[in-house]
Amino acid sequence: MSEIGTELTITPADGGFDLVGEIDAHTAPLLDAQVTAYIGDHHQLRLGMEGVTFMDSSGLRVLIAATESCRARSGDVVLSRPTATVVRLLEISGLADHFTVSAG
Amino acid sequence: MVCSEAMDEEAIVSSTADLAGVRRDVAAAARRALGDEVVPDVALVVSELITNALEHGSGEAVSVAYGATDSGFELCVSSASTGRLVPIQATVPSDRHRGRGLQIVASLADEVSIADAGGDIAVHCRFVRR
Numbered sequence: 309m310s311e312i313g314t315e316l317t318i319t320p321a322d323g324g325f326d327l328v329g330e331i332d333a334h335t336a337p338l339l340d341a342q343v344t345a346y347i348g349d350h351h352q353l354r355l356g357m358e359g360v361t362f363m364d365s366s367g368l369r370v371l372i373a374a375t376e377s378c379r380a381r382s383g384d385v386v387l388s389r390p391t392a393t394v395v396r397l398l399e400i401s402g403l404a405d406h407f408t409v410s411a412g
Numbered sequence: 413m414v415c416s417e418a419m420d421e422e423a424i425v426s427s428t429a430d431l432a433g434v435r436r437d438v439a440a441a442a443r444r445a446l447g448d449e450v451v452p453d454v455a456l457v458v459s460e461l462i463t464n465a466l467e468h469g470s471g472e473a474v475s476v477a478y479g480a481t482d483s484g485f486e487l488c489v490s491s492a493s494t495g496r497l498v499p500i501q502a503t504v505p506s507d508r509h510r511g512r513g514l515q516i517v518a519s520l521a522d523e524v525s526i527a528d529a530g531g532d533i534a535v536h537c538r539f540v541r542r
Binding site (some may be wrong): 315330332334368393397400401 | 426427429431432435452455456459460463466467512513515516519521
């Protein structure tokens with residue numbers, strides 16, 4: 309059995325965090341805590357998604373809440389280089405147009 | 413237990429810490445049955461169903477039964493429930509934070525059925541060989 313943190317690595321990066329690993333009901337609270345603390349001081353957040361090998365609706369919930377919070381203050385959350393598995397989840401959920409996605 | 417006894421393999425999940433391991437085991441079985449293409453969908457479906465069962469269940473362990481069949485791959489997640497069946501919605505508004513999991517399941521599995529047997533809720537999904 310994995311401990312929290314071994315499945316998802318959250319590294320501070322320019323404008324936010326780089327994420328590596330899996331985002332599910334076990335790791336989403338860790339991501340939520342980091343993101344919530346960050347956007348307490350910032351209205352713009354960049355999440356490097358290139359290393360995310362799995363994400364389910366637990367992760368979507370974190371992204372939706374963070375996006376709403378930033379947009380309410382005229383900022384945004386940018387999902388940078390999401391993997392095919394994340395893009396597919398956004399499409400299945402009907403949220404592909406809801407998020408700001410960046411190729412850089 | 414309301415899941416069919418015909419499935420080859422079973423896992424017991426007692427907390428979200430078990431999610432990643434079970435997801436990998438079920439995805440590996442699906443790969444053996446149906447090939448690589450189905451792996452992301454099966455991983456997502458099993459993750460959503462277990463998470464849902466842990467969130468809405470009575471706190472008891474969640475049972476996951478799965479295995480290859482003649483027509484494809486089947487998966488059944490069962491738990492003692494708090495008794496409220498959550499309807500599957502075709503679309504969930506983007507401002508809603510919950511209720512999205514079963515919508516994802518319904519859009520990925522070829523067949524989904526929900527059974528309620530004396531307080532035990534089982535969600536059964538089928539992935540058909542193409």
